[in-house]
Amino acid sequence: MVLLKDKKLIISLLFFFLFCLIAIVNHYSLRTFFDLGMINQALYQLGNLQNPLFTLGIDGKDMPFLATHFSPIIYLYYPFFLIFGHLTPTLIQILAISLAGVPIYKLSLLFLNNNKTLANYCLIHFYLIWGIYSALAFDFHNNVIGSMMVPWLTLFLFQKKNYLLIIASLLMVMCMETFGIWLFTVLLIFIIYQFKHNKHLNKIALLVAFAALVYSLLVINFVMPSLQNTAQNLQFGRYSHLGGSLAEVFLNLIKHPKIIVEGLFTNLKDKSFAIQKIIFLLFLFFSGCFLIYKNPLFIFIFLVPLALKFLSNDSGLFGIYHQYSIEFVPLLSMVLIFGLNKTNFLIRERLALACCALTAVCTFASLNFSLGEYDYKANSSFYKPVHFKPGLDLGSVKQSLKLIPIDAKVSASSCLSPYLFQRRYLYHFPIIKDAKYIAIIKNNRSTWPISEEAHQQKIDLLKKSGLFKVISDQKDMIIFKAKEN
Template sequence: MKDRGTAPGAVHRRFEALDTAEAAAAPAAPAVVEPAVIAPRTGEHDHGLRTVVERARRRIGSGALPYLLAALFFVIYTTHSLLRHRRMETHAYDLGLFEQVVRAYSNFEAPVSDIRTPDFNVLGEHFHPILALLGPIYRVFPGPSTLLVAQAFLVAISVVPITRIAARAFGPWGTAALGIAYGLSWGIQSAVSFDFHEIAFAVPLLAFGLDRFLLGRYLTAMAWWLPLILVKEDLGLTFAAAAVPLLLLRRWKMAAAHVLIGASAFVLAIFVLLPAINPNDTYAFWGNLDSSQRSGNADPTTPLGRVPISELVIELPMSMVLPSVKWMTLFTLLLPTGFIALRSPILAMIVPTMLWRFTSSNEYYWGTYFHYSAVLMPIVFAAFVDGVVRLRASRVDWLRRYAVHAAIVPLAVSLAFARDFPLMDLLHKRTYMVPDRVRSAHKVLDRVPDGATVSATMSFSPQLVSRAGRVTDFPTLLPGRGYAAIEVWGNNKDWARYWIAHLIGQGFTEVAREPGAVLLKRD
């Protein structure tokens, strides 16, 4: 039997009509509990001063709450990111690489990264010209911290629309609970804690667009989502997937526009723009679709003709859940919503991202770490609220009661997961301490002159990019005079010692040595 109130556009009209304060005060209808309506806290006919003050407090609180939460999470994300960089836990891939890209944009140059490959234009690997927006900021505030703070801001500002969406379905406490749950969600935490990535731009664009979409303002939502095609090539398909809820709403023209624009942008990027810039004249990630490979380094020269398309199609159902890490990722993605997100057609927008990740041979794409799930978080949380609104119009009594109190589920799950995700580090003293090996490393890196050419190991690269002339990923060496900055700690000690001895045998001289770090020079 169909639930009441699920006719095309009905849910969206209810979203548009709801006011946060009134939703917290209006009584439910006796026959059908209207979606997103919370029972009153005070007497229905109490018009005293206390009621007026309470309603005013709720209006002010609900209006300011999204911005207060965003500011709080901006401070948390920024603190966490900068402390990681201070402890030398950021890397060449990808903070050092993207700093070179943004630095090039700030100088009105092509986005070349010597860390990726000497003289390599990164627009031949991924299509993310939106990074040029950071160029003017970097020109004023050069350094890796600029990228980390920018990412923290972009991700934190997405809390505003998600909290607004929650405010149309829950009272003040439920709204706060969902906003906090989103800010602490594992996909957001993993992204903030893993250097810098272009997808930071996608998170607020998706969130603000979903806010408008759930109000039935589909053209405004499209305007928010359109820049996604400049963030990364696969996000054109995410833009196209918004056609699914639009089709269910019988918005035929809008759905067709999404498919046409999104699919065209995707095809143009991977078949024309990226191959035109790539030195191998192909899209660099076709090799990830070869199921015989199980690594993070697919052959970037693989042409489309070598991709086993028929095998991919036949094995698609299995590849979406096996190995087990894949279905665990799906489970972990939906668990914070109590699986209520499955009630919303908005959830279809996660499908393109899950398809390219799970059909890839790159095992790093399958799990819950790194930045790959950040773009899914706004979609899942918006789908959760949409699902709650739909459940509150259900004929099933226990589903309606569950929906009324559902805001606690995302918060409980996010807090339960927090122990295993990075922001919990802020509660430990060691997070604020600078290890002795880092102090020693800085003594060595300070010997590198500004403007020099340096081949640096992973942890040293982000410390040098802003002031060095060129930085490559060790052991890649550019010809001529230059330096080699080598970290000698962790699991790479034997490897580092081998290379130090080898380079000295090739004419390098030792300039500085401290526990855990060595600097070599070639004249």
């Protein structure tokens, strides 16, 4: 009975259950993709005492796992992988999001005069933000885990718990190579805010901020190019129109600031109008960012994720979908909490409730309408019966996958990779290379990066090639095996 009276716990458990309905159902319905597959493959290789290898690239190149995104945090996942197997990354992502509600609630109490009603509104607002649902609907990515560290390290900063701040910061920078730069801006802004209001300068936090910045710069400019065996970091391919290195990009933006303005509404690759960017900015505004005028300094905590999103030549990053909006989830919560802190007591609760309602409308729109590329509505419509219908004969598909020996080299459809991780070499069809088996979903669920028509043509060519024989041809999946010489 005591637990039922704890509103924050009820709110958190309800959203945890909702998140499970999205992510776990998608995973078991084969609606996840190669991002999850590459993590499971890396964890499997760790268990075999191998240096994790990334082999699922659509360019057909193999490279060390940490050369794709520098995410050494995966080493911390392995003990859980021994227990939960291929479901591990999905569970970790759900837990990371759900538990981030704890510091959101505590920060709300800290800055809103211990008002539990307001704290509950802020907690609901956080869990409602569309960036969470687009990330869970897509797949797994370590930037979700890193983003969920922001509320924790912010709480520890203002509680002056420096040892916990260091741990949270370390976990965050271990998630992705760029997160040290973002962490630097976040900590620096909150340190300035703290000093401005109570004249306290947290020198430890300042040291952590600069250490994180140096770490990211070293990893981006030296460690990753070394792992990739290239002169320049391959991740700069998305920003090649701005320069070939981080320094070149930075200098180019300083010399030509109009690029930043153009980046707000156009695709810098071809100068075409990008409606996805306008939609994203509107979603930001109505989900709480309209309160940023209360703390204009907070604009700077948005700069790194906004730059990575809007200056890219990859249109998949521009809008509200995928995992590319998750960084803005904790930032919107910070804007709301600190904005309410500077709002008249008499209207705080009404304003918080209105913000929750507007955010809910934005999220509902993102789940029900196509507002950008690759919206994955079927993956996120947890409130519709169709979400619980996999659209495949799962029993037949998973039984047929048992025909493929563990550790055999395989080329597979993207949605099969999270289940075919138990091998050193796993390729993303239509990449075949030296694969001994090819497993393809036939219903066009995951034909990326080729069209549905090209996908069918590839299957037809395999049947006629004489190099492979069909060992299983079901309604939803076909499996080929290489003929022996």
